[in-house]
Amino acid sequence: MASPAPSEAQARPVCYDIVIVGAGPVGLMLSTCLARWGYKIKHIDNRPEPTATGRADGIQPRSLDLLRNMGLKSAIMAHKPARVFEVAFWDPPASGNGIVRTGTWASCPDFIDARYPFTTLLHQGLIERVFISDLEKNNVQIQRPWTITGFRSNDGQDSQYPVSVDIEHIDGTAKETVRAKYLFGGEGARSFIRQQLNIGVHHKDPIAHVWGVMDGVVETDFPDIKMKCTIHSEHGSIMVIPRENNMVRLYIQIASSTDENWDPRRTATASDVQEKAKRILLPYSIEWESVEWYSVYPIGQGISERYTLDQRVFLGGDACHTHSPKAGQGMNTAFLDALNLAWKIHAVEGGLAKRELLETYEPERKSVAEMLLDFDNRYAKLFSQRPPAANEVQAASENHGTANEHADNAFIKTFKESCEFTSGYGVYYKPNVLNWSPDHPVQSSLIHPKGTRLRTGRLFIPSDVTRVVDANVVHLEQEVPLNGSFRIFIFAGDVSQSRQALLDFSEQLKRKWSFYSSHLRADIDNVSHHEQHNPHSLFFTLCTIFAAKRPAIEISRDVPETMARYRQHVYADDRFDHRFPDSKAPAHAKMGLCEKKGGVVVVRPDGHVGIVADLVEGTGTADALNQYFSTFCVKPLEAIATRI
Amino acid sequence: MASPAPSEAQARPVCYDIVIVGAGPVGLMLSTCLARWGYKIKHIDNRPEPTATGRADGIQPRSLDLLRNMGLKSAIMAHKPARVFEVAFWDPPASGNGIVRTGTWASCPDFIDARYPFTTLLHQGLIERVFISDLEKNNVQIQRPWTITGFRSNDGQDSQYPVSVDIEHIDGTAKETVRAKYLFGGEGARSFIRQQLNIGVHHKDPIAHVWGVMDGVVETDFPDIKMKCTIHSEHGSIMVIPRENNMVRLYIQIASSTDENWDPRRTATASDVQEKAKRILLPYSIEWESVEWYSVYPIGQGISERYTLDQRVFLGGDACHTHSPKAGQGMNTAFLDALNLAWKIHAVEGGLAKRELLETYEPERKSVAEMLLDFDNRYAKLFSQRPPAANEVQAASENHGTANEHADNAFIKTFKESCEFTSGYGVYYKPNVLNWSPDHPVQSSLIHPKGTRLRTGRLFIPSDVTRVVDANVVHLEQEVPLNGSFRIFIFAGDVSQSRQALLDFSEQLKRKWSFYSSHLRADIDNVSHHEQHNPHSLFFTLCTIFAAKRPAIEISRDVPETMARYRQHVYADDRFDHRFPDSKAPAHAKMGLCEKKGGVVVVRPDGHVGIVADLVEGTGTADALNQYFSTFCVKPLEAIATRI
Known part of the structure; x- marks a missing residue:
């Protein structure tokens, strides 16, 4: 798109319903929804093209429901992603060397009523392209590589389009100032918009880690190479995630802030990681035929203290919450942040709802992020204390009760919560103006009839x-x-x-x-x-x-x-x-x-x-x-x- | 593809594994299978482009299994075809005018263990394009508009490529002679190849009909417009078939050879058919918003007397069998003709099987065509005698026994056979060298253990x-x-x-x-x-x-x-x-x-x-x-x- 001449731009900036910064999962989901519903969108991303390799790749069962509801599931599945139905645990044997399988369990057991009881694993770039081609059908093109350089909200210049946004080509050769009703920051953990708003990040767990991650094709006799595995050995720990096209992803923790001599800039080469993986997997062999992607990065848990200050400039996705990749929740939480905001903007701008509806975005989504981080910690702790007995896993997997019914057994309760949470069905919104509770302003004896199994704030039950x-x-x-x-x-x-x-x-x-x-x-x-x-x-x-x-x-x-x-x-x-x-x-x-x-x-x-x-x-x-x-x-x- | 210079062509004709004439369902299925398995194919069609409108459009449950097995199902379903789960019957009321619904039944009831218990309805051109794009991945282009002008089999010129085929651009501007191991005629009911071979067509039922068929978008208060319906009224009979994109197909019988003054060239205009449909549907109203396709054509049942004479030149699809469109079997029978031949050619040419294996193609597929025509007649007759009582349909739909177990009730037996047949699961191959029976050359007490529910010659049971x-x-x-x-x-x-x-x-x-x-x-x-x-x-x-x-x-x-x-x-x-x-x-x-x-x-x-x-x-x-x-x-x- 050609920018208007500077003088004209200053006089009459182009107006959009929303400016979206960042074309990762959160920005794309928001853009796709609003484009379908007829809104005028300026969507920029500072990368010259979509994610080429690596990054988040786990689509949880609830997200697959959402993608199907959008008509995008078959385009995702056409890439023949890997599907994770079970997780295997490998540990050192009681005596001797090496590793043995100590158990497996369903990633989405039968007590969860899921249409697609598996996690779908596909390269983030392919997922992004599915959204991008849907956007193109609605005449939205991501403007790349462009970045945001400044913004002013409620500057009094235009009450209909109260946000002014300055954007610029990353090589500085072109710039634009536009006006919008909303600005959305989906730029990831180092969000410029969040920093400009002086919104702090709260670190729930002060422990930070350095992770190595490697995608590649291997030849191995390790029997669970097509499964998601958590492997602990005397040589360290590794997580195995199957991928499309015979690839596998390995996550290896390289350093932790609990180590002596902790250095957050600690790094490792690809061959360091390969050597470490070889030692951890003994007595099984592993050789790489190719490495598609390799990266080392430090990561800590963090939650943005606010998701918005004025219901005009919003944040979502990694700009609001970061955590370890182990839970595979990044993309899913991003999708649901965007979905939550999208329909509320539509309800307000379409003339249905009062502007105050937008105030429910932050508490609903921040609460989910807090649950995610809290859960991640408790879950890891429970496992580090003792491995679960096989019969506990069995009991927990088969029992159809909900997590609350098992308060007496901490392991089963946490296991069930874990499954509900990682599948996406455990996400719930607390009582508020949208989600009825006995404290809701509407009181009627007809509401929430005795016997209903539906829980307000939770997902509708499939049938x-x-x-x-x-x-x-x-x-x-x-x-x-x-x-x-x-x-x-x-x-x-x-x-x-x-x-x-x-x-x-x-x-x-x-x-x-x-x-x-x-x-x-x-x-x-x-x-x-x-x-x-x-x-x-x-x-x-x-x-x-x-x-x-x-x-x-x-x-x-x-x-x-x-x-x-x-x-x-x-x-x-x-x-x-x-x-x-x-x-x-x-x-x-x-x-x-x-x-x-x-x-x-x-x-x-x-x-x-x-x-x-x-x-x-x-x-x-x-x-x-x-x-x-x-x-x-x-x-x-x-x-x-x-x-x- | 550029033709070689004429002199060179005469000296050394280009050699193919197979020349396929006709790019309808039978030719495309054959071509797609053999292209995937590495064969060199010359595929021609005399139409300048794939089917634009109309024609066959019903994919039966068994064919959908096949398309899924080929990885083509999702491309078909991406077009959002209509899906027929039930058929409704409408007849004149016991007293008074108009029509009333006298019953509905499942098109693929629960006693059939089908993955996809419905018929999928999609414009044939879209289905053809799914195959064509798969062929292109294997570097096969349909050469259009080209036609066959002659062929000689076993002319002694080349024992490896014993068939010589003359083809020509339909405007006569270019011609080619090629050699092949096989020639396949999938050119439809007026097959040139069949005529050249002097193979006659046997008419099982001498009654012929003239049908009118109309695809379009309508506005109506007829409640079953989204269902498959068979409607009989005092003003005539009509069949309703739902289609993709809010379309509906109406089949109207315009004339029958049992009429007085029968004329196979009897015709009718689109508005004649619309007026007739309006009268038949009374007291419901129907108005056309658009007509996508309209055609009138005579049709009679017929089976080619042979499918091949020498195991080198083969026929399949409509070139071998024609019948009324009511059963919706045309495309499905074509697919299965091609599948049957494809794997046998592969087995022979790939060095697994003796050439005699090809002799099983004709008896296996001709027997199915005979069953189809025979069934079509018996089924129509049973219904013309009396409409089924609701409890008979109910009993037949719910009972899990096979057709044979109900020999005592002709209606239930025929109903079940009908459902098995139209779903595709009733197709079976009689005992021969491939399908074990007690008369099979191989005798061993281990074969066909007591209790097995598998039936040789039938499809493998899904699980x-x-x-x-x-x-x-x-x-x-x-x-x-x-x-x-x-x-x-x-x-x-x-x-x-x-x-x-x-x-x-x-x-x-x-x-x-x-x-x-x-x-x-x-x-x-x-x-x-x-x-x-x-x-x-x-x-x-x-x-x-x-x-x-x-x-x-x-x-x-x-x-x-x-x-x-x-x-x-x-x-x-x-x-x-x-x-x-x-x-x-x-x-x-x-x-x-x-x-x-x-x-x-x-x-x-x-x-x-x-x-x-x-x-x-x-x-x-x-x-x-x-x-x-x-x-x-x-x-x-x-x-x-x-x-x-």
Whole structure:
């Protein structure tokens, strides 16, 4: 893009909805979401091209759900990534030399209800390119190699675009000043934006490490070379991660701040690391056919003290949190930072939510980063104390209870928390305006009905259902694409009992002051009848699920007008689920909702459950939802007030 | 490709392994397989570009398995095809006007153990392009628009390339004569090659029809527009097929040779068909937003009397069989014709099999075409006699028995046969040299052990297992890609009981006269240690499956040398299967093989079961396989003879 002539630029800078600095996972996820939803984006990165080798490469199960929800999973899987289903532990034998396998366990055991119970390992550059080509479809090009040199927020020059950003080609040959509604710093651990804002980094664990990491192709008789392995030997420790194209990644800890003579600038050559790996793996042999990438870097745990100061300039990803690569959480946490911010910006800028909604970004995501670091420490400590007995791992893997049910056995509890956390399903948001709790401003006896297995702030539970119009068997949690809409799942139970309640709910939604009708699309009269997800509103998609066999459901007879417009979102809860083998309506059962009376679940655009309510005759169900949305939406508050 | 100068061409024509005429489904499948396996191909088509609109578009479940086995499924699914899970029947009501839904049923019900229990609907041109881009990776370009003008087989000019083929640009501006080992005619119903060979077409059912077909986007309140529907009304009959991109295909029978005043050249305009569709669908409304394609064509059932005369010039696809589009079998039958021929040519030309193996192509595939036409007639007849009662459909859909078990109820029997046939899983090959039967030349008490649920000539049964080296959960039947190899599945049962039998089998395979060792790769000393599927032979891949949990299997201890080289083909049979919920080794159970002693299954390169044998100590198991292969392979016969 050619810059405007300097004089003109000074007079009338180009305006964007957002300037995004950094095209790693966090910046790309944010950019991709906002580009799809129609926002005008300036996205820069100071590297001349995407990541060539190395870096983060683990996609956790929950992130794969997210990528599928974005329609990007198949492009990722086309690269034939390695898939880690189990982790193996190797230790010195009780007597003698060398190493022996002391156990293996599932990285995402069966007690976690995951669609994809494995970690996907693929070179970060390939993942970045999947996002970049999606961005290009929406006419967003990453401007490279450009960097940010300064910014001013709320400088009083333009209330609509309150942020001014100075950017420059890295060789200094060109510069631009642009205005934006938002500025996002996804520039990594040494974030310029964070430094300019004088935001400090808090080090949770003062211990720092120097790591060596090597990607390459090897020939070895070590039997678990295709598995993720943690190997401890008298010669040191190593972590093995399988990769695509017969590659393997080895992480070796070269130094720790707990060592005598600790030097954070300690380094090692590739052949030092290869020699060390050879000694650690004895009695097995290992030879390198090629080395694709090798690096040594110091790393410490750290969390940025703030993620934003003014809800205009935001930080995310490594700019906010750094930690050891062992947990494989870097890219995943980055994705979810971006997702959390993206839909909130959309809700505010699209006219749904009050600007205060943006204040929930920092506490929600900072709390997750703190949990991650805290967990990482506790987990490592538990293992350094003693290796787990095989029967403990077995018990922990097979038991379907949640972590809380095992408070009596610290190992099982931590193991389960660990699995939930590293799979991504343990991430939860604490009670706030979005996530109902007994302290939520909305109080109604219909909210969070007894028996529900859904937990607000956690992810919606996956389930299989049959779509009524075409009899396709589908994954209910994936049926609404990542479109920035709240997903309102109306579990309708047995229609012979819930018919009136459904009708009443539909009628209430149609009232012009309801949360639903007060946020209709401006172009509603011109929407194609083929529009599946957002025929009425850009912020709500309604799904109706009956506890019945598909052929028993007749949309024209059983589905009230409001929901019937979402013809492709009417489902039969009639698919076998091995977790509820005796249930005739397993999706209702999985949610813990009554198979007769049903219930309504509001899922945030990022897949976390906001509120669960009974489905009842009269206005109660709609009242509860009206009040829930009125706590953060622009319009319904006064509308409800006028009604009362 | 530039043609050689005419004088040079006459002196020394360019030689190919095969000349393929026609780049529809049958030609493309054949070309793709042989190109991957290293053959030199001349592929021509008389159309200037791939199919633009219309034509066949149904991929049956078994074909989707095949496409996945070729690594092409995700490219197909990226086009977001429609998926048909159920078929709906609409008929005139008992009293009054219009139409009512009289029933629906699964197109691939649960009694069929299918990975993908639906039909995939996608424009043929998009499917063709997936193959064409795969061919381009192997440096095969379709030469268009070129046509065949003549050929001579066994003209005595060149015993290595006995077929001479004359081809020409359709505008006559260029021509070429080439030599080949084989010529394949996949040019459709009016095959030039078939006509030149004076091969007649036999019409099984003398009734011919004129069909109108229309693809387009509609607006309608007909509730089943996203389903496959068969609609009969007082105004005529129509078939509805959903398509990608909100399109729908309508088939309307315009005339039949059973009509008075039958005229095979009867035609109708697009608006005639639209008006007729409007009347048939009453009381529902239907309006066209766009029409992508419209055509009227006469069609009758027909089977080519021969598929080859000399095992050098072969026919396949529509050149061999034509039938009504209702069954949606055209493309699928074409794919399987090509697959059947491809691996046999490879086996012969690659030095594994005797030339006589090619003689099995015609009887195997012609028999399937006859079954298809015969089935089509019987099925239509049964329905014209009376509509099925809802409880019959229910009983037929849910019952897990095979068609044979329901000989007492003609409807259920035909329904089940229909589902098996249209899904592709009903296709079977009759006993011959490849498909063991009690009349097979090889006789041994170890063959086809009592209790096995595998049926020779039918497809291998799908099962989930855990790969030992990386703990990946995989589909066993998909683990060997379509590489032209026989797949030898060694179900090892309980290793504490089968250890000696496994060792003995391994030792026998290693003997240089065994079927296995007598067909080693010529380049065996230079094979990379990363080679997963064909480290020893291009024609055999060994898979070993233990009835044990994955962590209990140690390859270095439990897997004999021959099988251990296929490190990535060692599996644990430890995955839950809802069809055998109480089994600890569900894959063994599904095959009907002993969970203690195991058994060996030889699966042909096209996925059909050739022979099943007990796994026993001593030489018996290997003897049985040696004899099986010796009946059609080049080398073992004399080798075994010298041993005896």
